[in-house]
Amino acid sequence: MISHEQLNFFENQGFLPLENILDGEEKEFYSQTYDSFINNEFDTTDLRSDLSGVKDSNRELITQIMLPSRVYPDLLRHPMHQKGLEIAQQLLGEDMILDFDMLINKAPKTNQPTPWHQDAAYWIDMPDKRALSIWFAIDEATLENGCMWYTPKSHKLPLREHHQPEGKGALQCQGTEEESTAVPLKPGSCAIHHGHTLHYSRGNTTNSHRRAFILNFRPQRMVELERKQGFDHSGKRKLRV
Numbered sequence: 671m672i673s674h675e676q677l678n679f680f681e682n683q684g685f686l687p688l689e690n691i692l693d694g695e696e697k698e699f700y701s702q703t704y705d706s707f708i709n710n711e712f713d714t715t716d717l718r719s720d721l722s723g724v725k726d727s728n729r730e731l732i733t734q735i736m737l738p739s740r741v742y743p744d745l746l747r748h749p750m751h752q753k754g755l756e757i758a759q760q761l762l763g764e765d766m767i768l769d770f771d772m773l774i775n776k777a778p779k780t781n782q783p784t785p786w787h788q789d790a791a792y793w794i795d796m797p798d799k800r801a802l803s804i805w806f807a808i809d810e811a812t813l814e815n816g817c818m819w820y821t822p823k824s825h826k827l828p829l830r831e832h833h834q835p836e837g838k839g840a841l842q843c844q845g846t847e848e849e850s851t852a853v854p855l856k857p858g859s860c861a862i863h864h865g866h867t868l869h870y871s872r873g874n875t876t877n878s879h880r881r882a883f884i885l886n887f888r889p890q891r892m893v894e895l896e897r898k899q900g901f902d903h904s905g906k907r908k909l910r911v
């Protein structure tokens with residue numbers, strides 16, 4: 671699935687777009703399933719929050735739902751998780767497994783950027799730093815609705831200093847579009863980034879949703895280490911039962 675050139679590009683740049691991973695029927699399945707999550711047809715108590723940190727009692731600006739495949743385990747048997755695992759193993763090694771998944775939706779006309787950050791800043795320190803994220807576009811991702819931007823080679827540099835804004839909101843650091851590359855995507859295509867790659871997305875200024883389904887992979891032994899320390903990406907330190 672991954673060519674030698676793509677592997678080199680990922681290793682050197684810290685990100686990699688891949689086109690047409692899901693076919694028409696698969697895209698339809700994920701679109702419908704995604705809407706079921708957004709419309710609260712699944713119980714996502716304690717797993718759903720507004721990543722923007724903005725207190726708007728009428729609506730969420732950036733909806734984040736953690737661990738959809740824990741809520742609906744059938745997802746693990748569907749192509750996104752299966753193909754995602756193959757991609758992760760080809761890029762970073764046979765011992766890669768799914769660590770967690772999440773949904774991030776930017777609602778229409780909400781215009782809230784996802785701040786610059788590196789995912790590793792969110793995680794406990796790992797002796798084996800291999801990790802990658804696969805960001806699947808459910809809708810077409812454009813500059814106007816908040817496609818991803820990546821800072822090439824940033825995964826090779828020390829983590830930037832991150833801070834949490836006062837009140838609530840996502841952990842963030844300094845970054846610029848000038849040093850970065852935008853990655854617009856068609857539905858069913860994906861963009862992969864290393865756990866240390868600096869990234870961000872603009873706000874959604876369009877009349878439609880910008881839905882992304884995201885899978886994160888790391889070595890099996892590191893996932894076991896995380897779980898032993900009570901860290902399962904549910905947003906709570908303790909493992910949920």
Ligand SMILES: O=C(O)CCC(=O)C(=O)O
Nearest residue numbers: 774784803805871882884
């Ligand atoms: O979807 C977004 O806007 C941000 C996604 C992100 O930060 C991630 O997948 O690590």
